Amino acid sequence: MSLQSQLGTFTREFLQTAFRLVPWPTEAGLRAIGQPDESSPVLLTGNFDLTVRRLTHALEGVDAWLLVAPSGGINVWCASSGGHLSTHQVVTALKTSGIADKVQHRQVILPQLAATGVLALDVFRRSRWKVRFGPVDMHDIPAYLDKREKTDAMRRVRFPLSERLQMALMWGAPTTLIMSGLALGLAPTWALPLAVLIAAMSVFVFTLYDRLGEARRWMLLGVSIALSLAATLFAGGGTGALVAAVAAPAFVTGLLTFDYAGSTPTEGGSHFEEREWHIAFDESLCDGIFRCWEVCPEACFDRDEANRKVVVAHDDRCIRCGACVVQCPKDALFFEAHDSARIEPDVIRKFKLNLLGARKVETR
Amino acid sequence: MSSLALMRWLEGSPERYDAGMRFITFGNVTRLHDAVANAAVTRPGDRVLEIGCGTGTVTWLLLGRGAKVTAIDQSPDMLEQAKQRIGDVSDASATFIEQTAAEIDGLPEASFDAVVLSLCLSDMSPSERAYVLREARRLLVPGGRLVVADEVHAPGGLQRFAQRVWRFPQAAIGWLLVGTLSQPIANLWGEIHGAGYALRSEQRWMMGSLALVVAGAEEEVEP
Structure with a gap:
């Protein structure tokens, strides 16, 4: 070439x-x-x-x-x-x-x-x-x-480091472009520090972030604001700069940790009601076809060959992608909301994931 | 995806979606829709197949002219909105089917007076377009009409240049509206002719970048 x-x-x-x-x-x-x-x-x-x-x-x-x-x-x-x-x-x-x-x-x-x-x-x-x-x-x-x-x-979806870095780039690049672009117009000296801050946060969110506990979002918010404030104070910034030093990382943290319909792997649809859903299984309908086992990217299912039934063995790993629900020819799998409302397989088949709450179908 | 928020908001209501379409075509889409309906329905009772009905704007106009409409779309969301727009009034004259354009091969031969493709051919790949145009010809009765409205390459250097400049923001808005990008069709008439149709009339809007082609399937044309 x-x-x-x-x-x-x-x-x-x-x-x-x-x-x-x-x-x-x-x-x-x-x-x-x-x-x-x-x-x-x-x-x-x-x-x-x-x-x-x-x-x-x-x-x-x-x-x-x-x-x-x-x-x-x-x-x-x-x-x-x-x-x-x-x-x-x-x-x-x-x-x-x-x-x-x-x-x-x-x-x-x-x-x-x-x-x-x-x-x-x-x-x-x-x-x-x-x-x-x-x-x-x-x-x-x-x-x-x-x-x-x-x-x-x-x-299984493995999500290795190379893919994580690509995701970091995917979120970091447009965010940097917008934020630094704004900074270039308003306060040019901030363009480069902002770009560095966003790059560091993107890489962090997609590599180490999901290994932290439940409080990770607040930890990230605190650390980024503290770092940003310290840097501004060190540079001798005025009141406006200090306000920006708090606002910018808060905005970027929000943007990076907000889970856009599951496009970031870390929060699992955290801002939508789906987060409360879990996979439910009607064992009496299962014929042991194991289509769910074949398509689950997180290996949540085990096969009970003796009884020709599937076993939902690891539902803690479920990312609510819905693949098992839509592929099951027996409709034995479905989602259940926290208030025990049942989301039928056909609803998921027709409207896919509930992207940003736009699905207009009632659950029952 | 962040863009999905805006896209979903726009797609969430037919009014917003249609307002967006009017905006990116400088209002020409309204005139285009009227022309499509006029060309498709020549007398009440005409059987019309509408491929890619979207939010049902054209469906509604066709029904208003007394046609019996079979409207297909691959998006269940869009079909819901089209049904909402039509309401219960025209239930007997309108049939909605969730299927893709390539699946019209399952419809019976010579069962329509007109086949309408309004702003949907440019969303297809060249091989898909060829297949759909061929199959549409099979569905038309002798003397039936193929009515195609779509974005095409503007004729002439200056208009073509203006179209290129305008396409960038237009593509961005189009992407926000429907989440996909489409390209203008370089040789629309050539493709229609290649599928065995004869030209009856052609109209253009927006410096020639928006075309309405009416073609007949009755003539024996060597492709």
Whole structure:
């Protein structure tokens, strides 16, 4: 690769990582990876440019068909949970891409994290294609295709340091741009300290923060205000600067620790009623199909093979993504609110996660 | 996501959503909607398939002209709002189906007098557009009409330049409204013609960047 194209790729990679709050669509449709033939596996993903580029890279050495479904330029997990990658987009890709003429089988492999939005049974009913949920992490796909078997590790969201730093960048970059931009207009000397403060807080929130206890939000608020005040006093700032020294970290702390419909992994939808929800299980309905066990990104379920029943063994790890609820063909799983109100599976299927409380459906 | 708050607020009510659409098209969307309904319904009782009905603005206009409307949309939120707008009055003349455009292949052949695609083709990928246009042709009766309204490339250098400049804030607002970005269609008529239609009329607004194409499926056209 030439230096120029390497630079171009790096710039794109950086911009799409730092500003992934806005969609970065790439063209939807069918792509060939390696030299696929009529028996090659069919993989499906969303049309977030960054995902498709990284996936193409991760699949080097594999012969497969890659179906890029129209997910509004949004990544798989967010798009699935927010309604941009649902049964409809998958059916659209399967019907309009021409894949049916390329392969003899009718099995499509989806990312496991698409399970919050794409209903496997509904896709089959509408298109006659069978859905398999592959690994969570794209780097596990070659190994998965080799053995056609998903290990326990492939089922879990690991959230390693590299991903945490990307999340820090995703929140830190736009916040820095806005805050430092404002500072440049109002008090230029504050632009750089603000940028440093926001960068430090972003990295902290996404790396160490979730290891602190319940009081972490207040700890962060206290420490950031104290640091900011100390720095201002040290620099000999006046009253206005001192007020700003308290207001700025308070604002940034609020922004970083406010959990936007679960987009930060640390607070778990803390500001919405979902936080009070827990997964409920009607054992009498369970037929031991274990679809929930297959799609849970936190491995909350165990399999009781002897009785052909699933066991909700680790509901303390549940992040309320809803994947198990929407995929269960028996409606044996549902959410229960703290006042024992029952949220039916079909409500979650239809309206996905209750993004910012916008769902207009009554619970019963 | 922070943007979701605003997006949800805007999407939360059809009025706000439509006001946003009027704003980004300088009010032209109202005239466009009227023209779409006029082109789609030539006499009361016409059977019209509306693909991507959104908040139901066009659905309402079609019903007002006496059409029997089958409106499809892939978003259950949008369908709820469209149903709310129509109310109980036109229940008998309007059918709402939650499905995507590509699924019109399940509808019976030659069962509609007109197929309407109002500001929804540009949200699709090229392969999806080709598929939907082909399938729509199958659904039309002989003499039936395809009515497409969408954002296209403005003709002429100066208009094209103005369109590019205006697209940036427009795209930002559009993203806030619906959470996705769409691109103007470079060769709308070419794509429609390629699916086997013959041109009947074309109208343009906003320096040529907003087009209404009415095409017929009855002519034997070699694509």
